[in-house]
Structure formats: structure tokens, C-alpha cells
Amino acid sequence: MRKLFYIPFFFLLFLTEDVLAQALQLSQFYAMPTFLNPAFTGSGVCARLGMTYRVQWPSIPGAFNTSVIAFDHAIGKKKSGLGFLFVNDKVGSAGLSSTSFAGQYSYQITYRKWAANLGAEAGYVMRYFDYSKFIFGDQIAYGTSAPINQPLPASTHYLDFASGALVFTKKAWIGFSAHNINQPNQSVYGNDNKLPILFSIHAGTKFALNSEKGEFGYDHAKDYITPVINYYHSNQFDQLDVGGYYTHLPFSFGIWYRGIPVLKAYQRGYPNNDALIFLVGLIIDRMKFSYSYDCTISWLAGNTAGAHELTFTYQFCNPNKSKGLRARPVVPCPKF
Numbered sequence: 001m002r003k004l005f006y007i008p009f010f011f012l013l014f015l016t017e018d019v020l021a022q023a024l025q026l027s028q029f030y031a032m033p034t035f036l037n038p039a040f041t042g043s044g045v046c047a048r049l050g051m052t053y054r055v056q057w058p059s060i061p062g063a064f065n066t067s068v069i070a071f072d073h074a075i076g077k078k079k080s081g082l083g084f085l086f087v088n089d090k091v092g093s094a095g096l097s098s099t100s101f102a103g104q105y106s107y108q109i110t111y112r113k114w115a116a117n118l119g120a121e122a123g124y125v126m127r128y129f130d131y132s133k134f135i136f137g138d139q140i141a142y143g144t145s146a147p148i149n150q151p152l153p154a155s156t157h158y159l160d161f162a163s164g165a166l167v168f169t170k171k172a173w174i175g176f177s178a179h180n181i182n183q184p185n186q187s188v189y190g191n192d193n194k195l196p197i198l199f200s201i202h203a204g205t206k207f208a209l210n211s212e213k214g215e216f217g218y219d220h221a222k223d224y225i226t227p228v229i230n231y232y233h234s235n236q237f238d239q240l241d242v243g244g245y246y247t248h249l250p251f252s253f254g255i256w257y258r259g260i261p262v263l264k265a266y267q268r269g270y271p272n273n274d275a276l277i278f279l280v281g282l283i284i285d286r287m288k289f290s291y292s293y294d295c296t297i298s299w300l301a302g303n304t305a306g307a308h309e310l311t312f313t314y315q316f317c318n319p320n321k322s323k324g325l326r327a328r329p330v331v332p333c334p335k336f
Contacts, residue, residue, distance in 0.1 A: 023179070023198045023234055024066055024089055026052060027277045027292045029241075030228070030334040031311040034070050034083050034104055036202060037164035037177035039119030041106040042074035042081015043331045046317035052309065056294070059305035062092035072104065076328040081106040085123070095130030096188070100160065108328060114169045115329040119177075121162040129154035129188045158184035160195075168331045174203040196235040204228035206332045222249040226334050228256070243277070245334045252336055254279035254292070273298050275306070281336040286315040290336040311336065 026032055032050050033040035049071050056064035072083030083104035090097045102123030109116045164177030179198040187193035208221035227244040243256015259273040275297055281290035294307035313335070 023232070024087065025232075025239075026054060026066070026068065027294055027307065027309050028052065028279065028290055028311050028336050029202070029230055031281075031288070031290055031313060031336045032068055032070050033331075033333065034072050034085055035068055035087070036200065036230070037119065037166060037175050038083070038104045038121040038162055039106055039117040039164035039166035039175055039177065040331065040333075041072045041083035041104040041117075041119050042108075042328070043106075043117065043166070043333075044072070044074060044315065045328070045330055046315065047071070047073040048313060048315045050311065050313040052311045054307060054309040056307040057296075057300075057304035058308070059303065064307075065090045074328050074330075079108045079110075079328065081108075081117075081119075085121070096127070097130075098125060098127045100125040102160075102162075110329060114167065116168075117166040117331075119164045119166070121164075121179075123160040123162070124157065125160050125184070125186075126157045127155060127186060127188050154188040156186065156188050158186065160184055166331065168329075170329075170332055171207075172203075172205040173331050173333055174201070176201055198232065198234040200230065200232050202228070202230040204333060223247065228334065238272070239274070241277075245279075245336065247334075250283040252279075252281035252283070252290070252334070254281075254334070254336060258294075259297075279336055283335065286318060288313045288335055292336075 026035060029036045032052050033043060050069070052066075052068040054064075054066040054068075056066070067088045069086040070083065072081055074081050081104075083106075085100075085102040085104060087100045087102075088097065089099075100123050102121050104119065104121045106117045106119040109118070159182065160179075161181045162177065162179040163181060164175060166173060166175040168174070177200045179200075180195045181197060183194045183197060185193060186195045204226055207225045209223035209225065210221050224247050225244060226247070228242075230241040232239040238260055239258060240260050241256050241258050243254065245252055245254040247253075254277070256277050258275045258277060275294040277292055277294050279290060279292040281288060288311075290311045292309045292311075294309075296302075296304045296306050
């Protein structure tokens with residue numbers, strides 16, 4: 001009879017494994033561009049540091065908590081960029097966590113009024129499942145602090161590779177990336193559970209509402225509108241973010257929609273609607289602060305409390321005072 005108490009546990013464990021096969025996501029994907037596509041590595045004028053913390057569905061026990069730290073640096077004379085990416089994700093009340101470290105490199109090709117970045121990423125991922133977070137049936141039946149049959153530790157580690165490309169001018173860009181190219185086995189208990197390749201296409205354009213200077217370089221306009229799209233595809237799942245930003249320095253505001261309501265439904269009567277995202281950002285000298293809120297509009301609305309995301313970025317130079325740093329064209333994408 002004691003073994004029957006373990007059946008719900010293993011059933012939930014299988015469900016958890018399926019859910020976690022889906023990719024991490026950030027609402028402020030352009031605040032952490034190297035997380036979106038390694039081709040963004042070094043796409044700024046000089047070195048920059050970014051930090052993001054996201055809490056998704058906080059009213060549900062075991063909410064999704066994600067932390068990202070990104071650093072990248074442009075090497076103008078070498079037409080290259082180097083970067084480092086750290087990601088930690090914790091899911092569920094059972095303490096399933098994933099930690100990854102990745103190195104990134106990009107190379108830039110320029111021709112007249114356009115440029116292209118080619119990027120690559122190599123990462124090392126560690127995943128761990130904490131059985132001590134569970135209460136087993138025999139602990140309740142016998143009043144013990146630990147189960148009689150201790151489960152074996154559940155963990156795994158693997159290499160993960162990504163690549164991407166980015167083509168842009170001073171006013172528009174389009175990029176493509178592929179993550180999990182080697183399709184590593186992410187199972188923490190020995191099964192065959194390969195991580196599917198995650199494809200992304202992202203694009204946008206920038207409309208200045210007052211004068212701007214420079215063929216590439218930094219945008220001197222203080223008022224501009226930036227419509228953007230970001231499309232994900234992984235296995236049978238699709239997601240589209242579409243919206244835009246309005247910037248009136250030092251403030252920036254954004255709103256976009258996540259979902260594919262008409263063209264894609266995962267099953268009959270279950271439309272692909274996820275959230276409306278609202279963002280506000282502030283630029284103070286070399287620092288940028290932003291907050292975004294995902295307002296759930298799917299059938300989970302009213303039960304999840306949405307998602308909160310905070311981002312801080314710091315640029316290690318002032319591009320408007322460092323003319324010698326503009327040897328490498330930069331992508332005109334949003335700062336948040």
C-alpha cells in the first residue's frame with residue numbers, strides 16, 4: 001500500500017517534465033537582446049551589462065521565477081562582439097531549477113547602408129530536482145520526517161548551442177535565431193527527453209518624430225515610435241508578440257499582444273491567446289530601468305496574477321561623447 005502513495009508523485013513529475021520542455025521567455029526581450037539572439041552580441045557601441053528578474057503567475061503555487069544576467073562588449077576594430085549569459089530558472093513547489101552559463105560571439109559584415117551580424121553561442125546547463133520539497137505518503141502515515149525509501153538525487157547537465165543572424169540599417173532590422181541546435185537530453189531521471197529546437201524571427205523599424213543624425217551610430221532623436229514583432233516556434237508550439245514602443249526621452253512606454261488568435265489554436269475551442277504586456281522605462285545617463293506587466297487574457301485570467309518583470313541595464317561609455325567608439329554600426333532596436 002505504501003507504494004501507492006508514490007503514484008501521484010511520479011504522475012506529477014512526468015507532467016512537470018513536459019511543461020518544462022517549453023522555452024523560457026522574457027517580455028522585455030529587447031532589454032536583454034543577447035538572450036533573444038546571439039547575433040545581438042556587441043550590437044551596442046561599447047560594453048553593457050543587463051539584469052532581469054521575472055516572476056510569472058505569482059498567485060499559483062510554485063510560480064515561475066527567472067533571473068538573467070547578460071554582459072557583452074563590442075570590439076569595433078575586429079568587427080566582433082563578445083558576450084556572457086547567465087540564466088537561472090526555478091519552477092514549481094518541488095524545486096526544479098535550471099542554471100546555465102553561456103559564451104557568445106558575433107561578427108559583423110557591412111556594406112554601404114546596411115550591416116549583418118552573425119552570432120554563435122555555446123552554453124553549459126545544469127538541472128536539479130529537489131525531492132525534499134515533497135511530502136510522501138509514508139511520512140504522513142507514520143509521522144516521520146523523511147520517507148522510508150529515499151529517492152535518488154535527480155539532476156543532469158548538458159551542453160547547449162545556439163546561433164543567429166541579424167540584418168539591419170539605421171532604421172530597421174530583421175533577425176533569426178535557433179536555440180538548442182544539438183537537441184540535448186534534459187531529463188533529470190534518465191529518460192529520453194530531448195529539448196526541441198527553438199526558432200525565433202524578430203523584426204522592427206524606427207520612426208523618428210524629430211531630427212536624427214548619423215548613418216549608423218546612436219539615434220539622436222528624442223521622440224520616436226518603434227513597432228516590433230517577435231515570433232517563436234518550437235515543436236508544435238507557436239507564439240507571436242506584436243506591438244510597439246513610444247519613446248520621449250528619458251521615458252519609454254510599450255504595449256504589445258502575445259498570441260495567435262485566428263491562425264492557430266492548439267485544439268478546438270482553445271484559442272491561442274496569452275497576454276497583453278504593458279511597459280514603462282526610464283533612462284538616466286548610462287542607466288536604464290524598466291518594469292513590465294503581463295496581463296493574462298487566456299482562460300487562466302483571474303487565477304495567475306499575470307507576470308512581473310524588472311530590468312536594469314548599464315552602458316560603460318557615453319556614445320554621444322565618445323566619437324571614436326562608433327567604428328561598428330549598431331542595431332536601432334528598442335532599449336527595453
